[in-house]
Amino acid sequence: MTSRVRPHLSYNEPLLFERSSPGKVAYQLPELDVPPVDPKEALGPSNVREAIDDFPEVSEVEVIRHYTRLSAWNYAIDFGMYPLGSCTMKYNPRVNELVARLEGLAWAHPYQPESLAQGAMEVMARLEAALAEITGMDAVTLQPAAGAQGELTALLMMRALLERRGNPRKKILIPDSAHGTNPASAATAGYAVENIKSNEAGMLDVAALEQHVNEDVAALMLTNPNTLGIFEEQIERVAEILHAKGALLYMDGANMNALMGIARPGDFGVDALHLNLHKTFSTPHGGGGPGAGPVAVKRELEPFLPVPRLKRTGKKWAYDYRRKDSIGRVRAFYGNFGVLVRALAYILAHGGPGLRNVTLDAVLNANYIRRKLEPHFDLPYPSPAMHEVVFSDARQAVHDVHTGEIAKRLIDYGFHPYTVSFPLIVRGAMMIEPTETETKHELDRFIQAMIDIAGEAEQDSEIVRNAPHATRTSRVDEVAAARKPVLRWKPA
C-alpha cells in the first residue's frame, strides 16, 4: 500500500487514547446559573468516580472523525454480498427503519402506563400472531433477546412441563451437525448432552435416534433445515419416536428462512422452536446486537411461557403477570421492542405470498451457487441444498490452501468471507449462504471470485496463503487475540 494516496480513508487510524492531549474537551456548557452542588454529596461518594486512568481527552471534531473513519472501514451488507453461512445476512429494507423511527414507537417507554402504550402493545400482539401463523404454533413469547436465549427459555419451559408430568428427565439429544449454542443452552438448563451422528446423506440417523430415546431423554434439539443446509426429511418420524417415549421435539428455527411460507414446524410435530428475527425477518444484525429470539410453542407448553403475557380485556391490552406456572421473567420489560417493530414491518410489507417468495428465492440462490461452484470445489454431501450450501476445501488442501485462506482471499475480491470450518462434521468446511436479497449479477461476481481463487490455489498458491493483501492489516495473531486480549490501553 504505497502509491495510492487516500490518506483519510486508508491510513491506519490511531486509537483515541493516542490522540489525547490534556485539557481538550468535546463539549461546551454555559456558566452555571444555579448554586453548584458537590456530586459526592448529592449522589453518595461510592457513586462518583475520581478519575479513569488514561481517559482520552479529545475535541469534538476528533471524536466524530475517528468514528466516522472507522465506520467506513467496516464491511457491511449495504456494501455488498455477505455470504456468512448460518448467519442469514440479508439486506435490511429501509421501510423497516422508517417505521421503527416513527415518534410514537421510537419514543415509547417501558414504564409508560398501559393506557398510553396500547399502540406498542398492539404491535407486539400482531407480531406474536403473525409468528404463530408462520410457524403453525399456538403461542409466542417475544422476550428472548437472541436465538440462544430463546433456546434456554424453551428448554426451561420443557423442563417445567416434564416436571409437572412427574419427571424432568436428564438428557437432551443433539445431532453432531448442531450449532454450538444448542449444547450450551442444554447444559445451562441443567441437562446432560448426548450426541447423535448424522448419516451419509447429512441427515439425522433415525435408527441411531431410536436407540438413544428412553425415559431419561427430555428432548431432541434439531435444526431444520440443518446446518448443512439439508432438510430433515424424516422429521415426522423423528417426532413420533420422541413422543412415543414421552420426550419432546425442539426445533432450532434459525433457518426458518428456508421454510417460511412453504412448511410449518407446528404441522410436522415440533413442540417448541425459536426464531431469529435478526436472520429470517431482516432486522439489523451484527456488532453484537440487539437481536430477538422469540419462542413459539404448542398449547401444552403455553402455561409455562415467561411473564408478562399480553392479554386482551374488552377493547384494551393489558399485561398479565399472574400466571402460576410461568417460568418467570427472562428479560427486563418486554423484549427488544425496536427489533420487534422492524420484524412486523417486514412481515406486513411482504404479506403471505411475499414471504413465500423470499424463501423460494433464498433456496434458488443457494442452489445456483451450488451448481456453479460444484465443478471447482468438493461437495461433501450430495443432498439438495436449501438456503445454504456447504463445500469443503479438500481439492485446494492438496495445494496446501485451506478454507480460512480462501476466505481471507475473498476479502481482496471485495466480499465478506463465508463461514469457515463450520459445521464441524465437515473437514475444511466452507459454508455459503447468499440469502434471497442478492441479485444474479452479485451472485455471478461472487461465483467468479471463488472460481478465480480456486485457480490461484492451483497455480499461485502463495497469493492465497498470504491473503488478504488489500487491507490495512493482513494476518493478525488470532490465537493471541483470543487468549490474551488487550482490553485496556496503556501508554508505551
Ligand SMILES: *Cc1c(COP(=O)(O)O)cnc(C)c1O
Ligand atoms: C444463529 C444461530 C443460533 C444462535 O442465534 P443467536 O441469535 O446468535 O443467539 C442458533 N442456532 C443456529 C442454527 C443459528 O444459525
